[in-house]
Amino acid sequence: MGTTTEQTAEGPADTTTLLRFATAGSVDDGKSTLVGRLLYDSKSVLADQLEAVEQASRNRGRDTPDLALLTDGLRAEREQGITIDVAYRYFATSRRRFILADSPGHEQYTRNMVTGTSTAELAVVLVDARKGVVEQTRRHVAIAALLRVPHVVLAVNKMDLVGYEESVFARIAVKLTAYATELGLPEITAIPISALAGDNVVEPSANMDWYGGPTVLEHLESVPVSRDPSGHQARLPVQYVIRPQTAEHPDYRGYAGQIAAGSFRVGESVTLLPSGNVTTIAAIDALGVPVPCASAPESVTVLLADALDVSRGDLLVPTGAAPELTRRIEATVCHLHERPLVVGAHVLLKHTTRTVKAVVKDLPYRIDTAHGLARRPRPESLMANDIATVVLHTSEPLAMDGYAHSRRTGSFLLIDPADGTTLAAGMAGAAFTDGCGGGL
Incomplete structure (x- = not known):
């Protein structure tokens, strides 16, 4: 389990650095409250926003601000108490600037999480301490692994409802860390929190003196950020x-x-x-x-x-470091549209600034992200939120890197040529080796 003790000892981070991170969690795990707590306790909420939230909270009979209202922006979200759309929040501390992608937690919005996490360098996955690791938790960790997110925070929330018991936290942390390691995630940092009470979110918790690691914000401020690893070939x-x-x-x-x-x-x-x-x-x-x-x-x-x-x-x-030109592309895609994707479909493939015609030649298998990236062979079609391996043939050669080597030049979009609708987001290369720890 990774920690940031050594990183924080190196001193404050450069205030010019920018960290893009995403949040994910099952319904009612407290994700919106965590994001609201981060913004509220880091004093990143404008006075008029806070006043509106306080008034809305009083209208609901609450004596304290409902911090989830800071992030649940859509009317449907407020009425249902769930996050539906990806909301981007911008805030800063004295040590770093942040762009936060607040992703939905419900299974039917898996595609939204893929969108929000695709450019993230860190993902915060919430777990309800009372429920432990559930199917949606495994799905979120698997998506983070598929998207090659370099840093993952496991935030075990609602510790106040389990008496701040260390054994509860340890059991969840060990289980999910083992699962994430099997998927090839390079770093997992587990933090026990109570988003509602503010424990270990911005300030250290007096209720969990057995925990000696960083708070969520301390980790966000100190985790290494690499805008462009020097090992990447120039493009x-x-x-x-x-x-x-x-x-x-x-x-x-x-x-x-x-x-x-x-x-x-x-x-x-x-x-x-x-x-x-x-x-x-x-x-x-x-x-x-x-x-x-x-x-x-x-x-x-x-x-x-x-x-x-x-x-x-x-x-x-x-010269001398060029990717191979190819018309055959094997890739992992997340289907984004309600319209099914089938073998034989004619699409447009947009890679960086180049758009070419392509045909879906094969659907070798669908990936079951809720069960350790299990492979379900030969699906008849891909529906919205499905993640699968596809084989594409393009009308013109493309110079595409593997997604494991470059998230920018290894990714692409599939577009409907009739109306310009985005159908799927793709990552060049097969999802994983048989051992699940391999690369594209």
Whole structure:
């Protein structure tokens, strides 16, 4: 079970760092209350928001603010007492800035959790201390594993309702940590909390002196954040070709986009895909200013030494470190739409800035995320919230990395060519090896 003792001992985090994290939990596990407690105790709630929540709480006969109302924004959410949509919250402390994706907990909104967690670097999974690990808890941990979330916090909530018993916490933590390890998750940090009472959320709990680890906020502030691991090969999807054709710059031709991974330098040899043409970076402009190098996730304009045919959707990579071009893609997808996905379906595949035609050739198996990523072979179709392995054939070659190596250039969307509806979110490569700990 991971802890952050050594990380917090290193001193305060850089206030310029940004942590994207997601929350997930079964219905009534107290997720909305936890998010509300984080915002309330970290003083990240505006005065008018707090006043509105206090008034709504009084109308319901409560003497104290119902912190769940800070996050349950939709009317349907407030009426049903559950989270339906993914809500993004922005807040900051003196040590770090945060973007929080508050994801739904109900099984029918699994696709919403996939959306909210897809860009997260940390996931907070809640468990009700009275109920322990339930099917939806296992599903949430499995999705975090599928999406390669590097850090997971197991927040054992409602400890006040079990007398703050250490044995209850230990039993849940051991069980879920073992399950997460089987799925290949690299780090699990278990924290006993009471979101309603505020124990170990922002401030340490006097009721659980047997626990010596960090609070939820302390862990969020100190967990390592890597915007772009140096081991990732450089990738720049071309988004726009810039040709101002002014008297000052009559021959200017730049290729603009956001660097998806790695770094590029002036003078570096690069290859353009899918054409395979090799050239050299003549200059790099960042916000109109020439720079010697640039790294992900900067948005830049690159000028090349040779006049080549480059357009939106092309991929700029270092020569000698290019992904293989392929028309056959095996991937794990989460189906997002009510319309079923079947073998033979014609779709559009959007990868970075490139969109090509594709056909669903095979559905080898559906993944049962509630039972240790068990494989259910040959489903007839994929329905909303289904996660499965698919085989796609594309009309044009694509330069796609494995999702395990790059979440940016290893992911894609499947789109209905008739009306532009997003059908599925995909991750290139098979979900797991037979041992469940392997990669894409």
